[in-house]
Amino acid sequence: MLAETRRRLLLDLITRQGYATLDSLVRELGVSDSTVRRDLEALDLAGSIKRTHGGAVYAGEVRSMPAFDDRTGTAAAEKRAIGATAAALIEDGDTVLLDGGTTTLEVARALVGRRVQVVTNSLPIAQLLAASQQTDLILLGGYIYPRTGVALGPLAIAAMQTIRVRTAILGAGGIVPEGVFNSNSLLVETERQMMRCGQEVMIVADHTKFGRMALARLCGLEEATSIVVDGGLREADRAMLDGAGLRVHVAQANDGRANGVPAETSRGERERNDV
């Protein structure tokens, strides 16, 4: 094999994984360790990789190490599509209340740079939107729940009593015919108040949430106004939502860079309401 080809292959292997042990590279290429060492040294000198004891790591962007993304990985593409679709339903100038959670965080991502007023009790969402010039951000205080970084409790509830928004966007831990559930009763308590703040209540949830229950019941299905789900929604669940009188928006996850055009809308047009 040509030395140049071998090095390119080497770089490719390391880049793909983010790292590689010398041993694995020797086995992969079928050359001696000396050769691999020399190649790695050259690549290090060129700045493409960084040599470490026992192997090498990719020197460029920290492509967030595939192994580390496990948890976020659950229905990530679906969540992104849901976020884009939900954001597309928000008008410029609107006020939105965003609950905590990974799905609502995707909504926030899709809202970055939009001229909207966002109220949230989620620290990650606040962090995301604080830098934005266009977005007005109002943070709900309270006791910060360490695992998820959301503000809960009486302080958060009290703060919401003086706040009204056009749309309250809430996540869900589980959705069954009996209603919407979440895992934590303190969280549910706070979310109930959120629902009172919103002229409309939008639930965002990927299809895996359907048929699952969680600890605490947030509300009945009919208490929400609309829901955004991904394409994996089963027909029976769709019927259940329609039956409860919800506007159902199905987000298509086909293309990676979802452009946020809602793919499907049932039960009439949403009324325009520019400010």
Add this chain to the structure above:
Amino acid sequence: MLAETRRRLLLDLITRQGYATLDSLVRELGVSDSTVRRDLEALDLAGSIKRTHGGAVYAGEVRSMPAFDDRTGTAAAEKRAIGATAAALIEDGDTVLLDGGTTTLEVARALVGRRVQVVTNSLPIAQLLAASQQTDLILLGGYIYPRTGVALGPLAIAAMQTIRVRTAILGAGGIVPEGVFNSNSLLVETERQMMRCGQEVMIVADHTKFGRMALARLCGLEEATSIVVDGGLREADRAMLDGAGLRVHVAQANDGRANGVPAETSRGERERNDV
């Protein structure tokens, strides 16, 4: 496993949970405790985490808000020393209110992993402490002031009316005989309420703040209880503070790894008040 990979994994585990015991990390990675210790030490040195008794907590930089870094450069070492000294004056189990600002952010850094209850209106500080298991965090909500990431306004003030803390720690834009000044009147309004919340009021400010005025007067010197300054404090300013009846703590910035022992304390010992 590659050492580099192991460290990244380690950092990821700690970042995810905010805190991890050494034991849990040993079990998770399947390596010896010595190795984990060494890795944690390296990560601590790099500033990514902070080593604690029996484990480690996340202490990484608060990214994605570049605006905050600009001012950090000024008197960075002094500020770190001030932070360490101020944190050393806080007892375990205490409740503390932390104002926004780069100096108070250093106080928060020094408090990471301590068993204290922190109330703050600063997004960066909240971000820093949200992960920590030992630290209870209560966030004050309100309109997020984009430039600095602090929550201000009526919502913040209202939230504080139900809160009492042992020590309120406030930053200052300028300190002159007429009192303590800050640059923004909305900020000052909020800070006034902070002072009412605290049994004691501690001002943290590096020596460059002395003799400088700012837009809005926060309070007279005598309204604060104590002040933490760095070693650059001039004699005349020291006399001014003493004259106002403040406890003055001078932070020594000599060693890089500030251990937080107050270098000098005037006007009596601080009284112990364990919970």
Add this chain to the structure above:
DNA sequence: ATGCTCCGTCAAAATCTTTCATGGTGCTTG
């Protein structure tokens, strides 16, 4: 005191660097 954690030391294992031998390639030269 007891249990837990931390720190320093040490030996074993893994890895790195250096050095040298081998074989192929291309050029020079008789």
Add this chain to the structure above:
DNA sequence: CAAGCACCATGAAAGATTTTGACGGAGCAT
């Protein structure tokens, strides 16, 4: 043309270095 030679990439081995795991004593809080 072909032998000789320098050159280079490669593989292998030896000694140096780093990393790792284990152990014992020190420090600290309960």
